[in-house]
Amino acid sequence: MTNVSDGPGEPLAAAASPGSRAPRALRHPGSMARVTANFRQYLTGWGMADRGEGDLDYFRSGLAQPQFNGVVRVRSLDAVERISATARDRLAGVPWWWWVGPDSPAGTAYALTTHGAQELTTLPVMVRSLDQAVDPMDPPAGLRNEAVTDHDRLPELVRTYSASMGVAPDLEPDIVRIESQRRDNADIVRLAAVLDDRVAGTATVIAVHDVAGIFLVHVADTHRRRGIGTALTAAALRVGRDRGARLAALAASPAGEPLYRRFGFVEVARYRLFAFPA
16 A cells, blocks of 8 residues: 555645656546546445435445445534544444545544544545547457346346455345445446356446446456456446546555556545544
């Protein structure tokens, strides 16, 4: 992980690796606003049990998994002690994360730590223009990428990414229910990489705010290092182009970052994830 300053300010955009600095257009505040609006919609869409927007943008799925509950933005630090207490109250009883990104006020990370939050990790926000063509490539033999549009395939899709994320199997039925009932499903394309008629990998694309946000890119343990993640990323970019988005964006894991750089993604900002002790 690349550490960023834990002082009172959060940079709007962090420098990319040498030789791959983000073009000015991708670092423009207007572009970043669209990217973070896309991310907020996707994350808050998990809030089937509770969600809110205002001083505090948060979502609560009720699932005992921190990826599915959290805070995505606080609009002002004027009453951070009260807002932090409100977040802990609304999200009590489930594990959750506070996402501090480029749409958070400067000083959010510092304010959270002064009120007991602990930093967990940092995720680079990576962006790619969809004006660039996706290089044609041959997928692994026998692999096909298909959009999951019916309930029959959805449980297998959820099972695949849940296992990769370390989610307990007993949570899968509730995840399937939430996925099927999201209010923004018209904006979402779920991709399954199918090999031997089994789901070997997953990716989710949400095309809103002129951005194709790419989430849940996972490959089953038994099928890694076979080019499936590459094929899924290419398919996700094509979905974004087909939906008319101008940018593709994602929050990269350390394992995925080299792959995304090969596709032309560059780092434009970072999310810092925090948790409050139970």
